[in-house]
Amino acid sequence: MSAGGPSLRRRAVLLGAAAAAVGGGTVTALAARDAEPEAGPSAAAPMGAEGIGFHGVHQPGIDTLPAQAHAVFLGLDLRPGTGPADVRRLMRLLSDDAARLMSGRPPLAAEDPELPALPSRLTVTFGFGPGLFDAVGRGGDCPAVVRELPTFPTDRLEPRWSGGDLLLQVCSDDPVPLSYAVRRLVRDARSVTSVRWMQRGFNPARGSEPAGTTPRNLFGQRDGTANPAAGSPELAEAVWVRDGPSWLVGGSMLVLRRIRMDLDTWDDFGRVGKEMAVARRLDTGAPVTGGGEFDEVDPLAVDGRGMPVVAASAHVARAKARTPAERMLRRGYSYDDGPTADGKPDAGQLFAAYQADAATAFVPVQARLAESDVMNLWVTHVGSAAFVIPAGCVEGEFVGQGLLGA
Amino acid sequence: MSAGGPSLRRRAVLLGAAAAAVGGGTVTALAARDAEPEAGPSAAAPMGAEGIGFHGVHQPGIDTLPAQAHAVFLGLDLRPGTGPADVRRLMRLLSDDAARLMSGRPPLAAEDPELPALPSRLTVTFGFGPGLFDAVGRGGDCPAVVRELPTFPTDRLEPRWSGGDLLLQVCSDDPVPLSYAVRRLVRDARSVTSVRWMQRGFNPARGSEPAGTTPRNLFGQRDGTANPAAGSPELAEAVWVRDGPSWLVGGSMLVLRRIRMDLDTWDDFGRVGKEMAVARRLDTGAPVTGGGEFDEVDPLAVDGRGMPVVAASAHVARAKARTPAERMLRRGYSYDDGPTADGKPDAGQLFAAYQADAATAFVPVQARLAESDVMNLWVTHVGSAAFVIPAGCVEGEFVGQGLLGA
Numbered sequence: 003m004s005a006g007g008p009s010l011r012r013r014a015v016l017l018g019a020a021a022a023a024v025g026g027g028t029v030t031a032l033a034a035r036d037a038e039p040e041a042g043p044s045a046a047a048p049m050g051a052e053g054i055g056f057h058g059v060h061q062p063g064i065d066t067l068p069a070q071a072h073a074v075f076l077g078l079d080l081r082p083g084t085g086p087a088d089v090r091r092l093m094r095l096l097s098d099d100a101a102r103l104m105s106g107r108p109p110l111a112a113e114d115p116e117l118p119a120l121p122s123r124l125t126v127t128f129g130f131g132p133g134l135f136d137a138v139g140r141g142g143d144c145p146a147v148v149r150e151l152p153t154f155p156t157d158r159l160e161p162r163w164s165g166g167d168l169l170l171q172v173c174s175d176d177p178v179p180l181s182y183a184v185r186r187l188v189r190d191a192r193s194v195t196s197v198r199w200m201q202r203g204f205n206p207a208r209g210s211e212p213a214g215t216t217p218r219n220l221f222g223q224r225d226g227t228a229n230p231a232a233g234s235p236e237l238a239e240a241v242w243v244r245d246g247p248s249w250l251v252g253g254s255m256l257v258l259r260r261i262r263m264d265l266d267t268w269d270d271f272g273r274v275g276k277e278m279a280v281a282r283r284l285d286t287g288a289p290v291t292g293g294g295e296f297d298e299v300d301p302l303a304v305d306g307r308g309m310p311v312v313a314a315s316a317h318v319a320r321a322k323a324r325t326p327a328e329r330m331l332r333r334g335y336s337y338d339d340g341p342t343a344d345g346k347p348d349a350g351q352l353f354a355a356y357q358a359d360a361a362t363a364f365v366p367v368q369a370r371l372a373e374s375d376v377m378n379l380w381v382t383h384v385g386s387a388a389f390v391i392p393a394g395c396v397e398g399e400f401v402g403q404g405l406l407g408a
Numbered sequence: 409m410s411a412g413g414p415s416l417r418r419r420a421v422l423l424g425a426a427a428a429a430v431g432g433g434t435v436t437a438l439a440a441r442d443a444e445p446e447a448g449p450s451a452a453a454p455m456g457a458e459g460i461g462f463h464g465v466h467q468p469g470i471d472t473l474p475a476q477a478h479a480v481f482l483g484l485d486l487r488p489g490t491g492p493a494d495v496r497r498l499m500r501l502l503s504d505d506a507a508r509l510m511s512g513r514p515p516l517a518a519e520d521p522e523l524p525a526l527p528s529r530l531t532v533t534f535g536f537g538p539g540l541f542d543a544v545g546r547g548g549d550c551p552a553v554v555r556e557l558p559t560f561p562t563d564r565l566e567p568r569w570s571g572g573d574l575l576l577q578v579c580s581d582d583p584v585p586l587s588y589a590v591r592r593l594v595r596d597a598r599s600v601t602s603v604r605w606m607q608r609g610f611n612p613a614r615g616s617e618p619a620g621t622t623p624r625n626l627f628g629q630r631d632g633t634a635n636p637a638a639g640s641p642e643l644a645e646a647v648w649v650r651d652g653p654s655w656l657v658g659g660s661m662l663v664l665r666r667i668r669m670d671l672d673t674w675d676d677f678g679r680v681g682k683e684m685a686v687a688r689r690l691d692t693g694a695p696v697t698g699g700g701e702f703d704e705v706d707p708l709a710v711d712g713r714g715m716p717v718v719a720a721s722a723h724v725a726r727a728k729a730r731t732p733a734e735r736m737l738r739r740g741y742s743y744d745d746g747p748t749a750d751g752k753p754d755a756g757q758l759f760a761a762y763q764a765d766a767a768t769a770f771v772p773v774q775a776r777l778a779e780s781d782v783m784n785l786w787v788t789h790v791g792s793a794a795f796v797i798p799a800g801c802v803e804g805e806f807v808g809q810g811l812l813g814a
Contacts, residue, residue, distance in 0.1 A: 048616055048618055050613070114675075114679060117624065120612075122613060175616070177477075177478075177612075177613065177744075178626075181744040184747070185747070185753050186675075188747045189672070189675075189751065191751065192751025196751065197749050204584070204587075206583075207455070207528060207581055207583065207613060207614060208615065209454055209456075210455055210456030210526055217584075218584060220587060222522040269518060269519075272519075273520060284520060284522055336583075338583075340594075340606075341482075341598075341606065343603050343604075344602060345602065346598075349587065
């Protein structure tokens with residue numbers, strides 16, 4: 003084996019860059035092969051070599067934007083009898099694995115450098131469910147909204163897509179390093195956990211559309227237009243916990259909903275009706291009341307006959323945050339597990355919403371949508387899970403250390 | 409809706425280009441948005457707009473190389489009572505759908521242009537299994553090797569991954585247009601077919617590594633090095649049927665094997681042993697006997713003590729074509745349906761081999777591998793299906809028309 007080959011040189015560059023990164027989510031455009039280190043992703047510096055730093059104030063995979071093209075969400079359950087020391091060891095091991103994998107290296111116990119070498123912006127994000135708090139004797143530290151999310155009248159939740167003690171969210175622009183990372187993480191977790199559910203999601207391939215284009219969901223809609231902008235103070239305010247214990251400040255809350263889409267009836271519904279259901283155009287994502295994609299829908303606009311353009315039950319009119327506390331970062335992925343044996347779609351969205359407090363954000367917004375939203379004709383929530391996202395960690399520490407003890 | 413918006417302009421360019429393509433598999437680098445029509449894929453002309461022509465001497469999705477990043481293989485069964493007129497109507501409809509989808513348009517019965525607009529080299533390939541030949545009263549036209557592939561002593565085939573009357577192979581570099589295409593094709597097929605199996609596969613994301621890099625499989629190996637080069641006479645000779653009825657000349661045969669990989673034990677096996685099992689290096693894919701990736705393994709090489717470097721049972725030594733008739737085009741994809749509930753991998757390869765005659769190519773090669781191949785320690789064939797791939801069709805005709813009648 004040539005110790006000075008291109009892949010090792012590339013990895014050295016990547017490691018140096020990752021070590022220099024101070025905040026979670028720092029994107030490091032890495033030079034590959036013989037390209038200049040300054041070059042961004044291009045034919046000469048392929049996208050695979052881009053790495054995200056694991057260590058920092060926040061966990062990665064939340065403000066890592068645009069969201070990577072592929073995601074695996076894993077809901078793990080602690081095996082009966084798992085105690086605080088087990089969870090501590092688990093989180094120390096998985097945090098170390100995550101840092102290595104994100105910087106393009108295999109876990110400590112693994113040998114081969116090839117599969118993780120091109121992480122393609124791989125991120126690993128951990129979330130704690132109520133069962134984990136209970137297992138470590140800290141049940142009182144689990145926020146009530148995470149312990150039991152309110153039920154909504156439109157819910158049709160299935161246990162097989164709901165709950166979980168420990169979340170692993172693993173994302174990458176490339177399904178190959180993603181598959182490797184999930185396999186190694188699960189392997190290191192399986193002595194003390196079992197897999198409750200696994201959900202795979204995708205967004206348009208990186209490079210399919212120009213950088214910065216809002217991705218389309220399986221309804222064909224641009225989805226995420228109303229998100230706070232990457233790097234903005236609005237995003238930080240919406241997403242990160244500001245008050246609380248040190249392991250939580252800089253953390254977040256994730257609500258993950260599996261939303262089945264009735265694509266057969268949607269596909270057959272008229273185009274004008276589809277646009278009115280959301281109050282945004284399908285082609286550009288712009289409001290039906292005029293303007294560009296990032297302009298607000300005008301709820302008071304009237305047509306030539308004086309009739310309101312936007313119905314009160316249009317999706318945007320109901321979903322829009324009405325107070326700053328309702329704001330979330332939606333980091334959604336499409337899923338497609340179909341077709342079924344009889345040729346029907348089994349597809350929809352993995353709605354992943356990050357927020358500082360789900361009690362003031364997801365809950366009131368979803369209550370409004372459950373009460374009235376034209377889109378309820380085509381969407382059904384079939385899975386639900388909520389997790390506390392601990393703050394990020396510095397090198398040598400692990401995610402959740404302040405809660406679990408060193 | 410603005411009739412002259414960028415997406416419609418882009419589609420117009422794409423349609424013109426597709427109509428101008430004469431052979432199946434013609435890649436059309438399309439300009440997107442306001443870029444110059446001459447520009448290839450780049451930040452200014454994203455990869456999504458690239459289209460492949462459906463019509464031609466050969467079906468697309470075979471010599472469309474490099475293989476797209478994502479694939480769905482669907483094994484459909486004709487519903488009981490399906491007769492020749494039904495199959496004719498089905499193939500006429502699906503061929504029309506495929507031509508439209510590949511050129512970035514929705515099927516005839518669909519309305520919205522957004523989801524199919526960026527096909528990202530979408531291809532649709534049809535294969536006929538023995539049940540289809542029987543249903544149209546042409547059972548005698550099904551080659552014996554497709555009707556019943558020999559069994560091999562290492563086979564552990566499961567019915568849920570095997571057989572099928574009609575194959576749909578749908579590939580794209582982007583999972584979003586792929587999902588849409590599969591949904592629409594299956595919808596148009598479901599009145600006369602049911603879904604016997606569905607298998608999703610992936611390769612490294614487009615742009616992860618420099619163009620032309622051989623993809624890695626989940627063992628970490630470069631896989632496909634020995635394939636005939638894209639556009640070469642060797643590829644044409646290996647893949648396309650030269651003698652037979654007009655609907656078959658220019659066609660091919662597909663053997664699709666689902667090969668489970670035991671990744672736990674592979675990951676733990678020593679690196680030297682892994683390389684010796686295949687006789688190629690993991691980092692570069694080069695022979696362990698020296699040279700570069702595309703050099704041949706030297707079966708006679710000896711080490712300093714005079715011992716053979718390459719074992720007789722090394723994978724490459726057994727798999728290499730020994731006659732021109734044994735050559736195939738392998739167009740494989742990784743699959744990963746894991747982890748299982750207990751945290752074990754459920755992953756491997758969808759081995760898709762195209763050849764003019766499986767009786768002289770896949771069968772003798774697989775017989776050799778089943779007899780002796782070090783890699784049998786880690787691979788198990790759990791699914792198997794074989795299909796006749798009819799020739800391509802010209803505009804206004806459909807795939808298989810010569811067999812099924814107009």
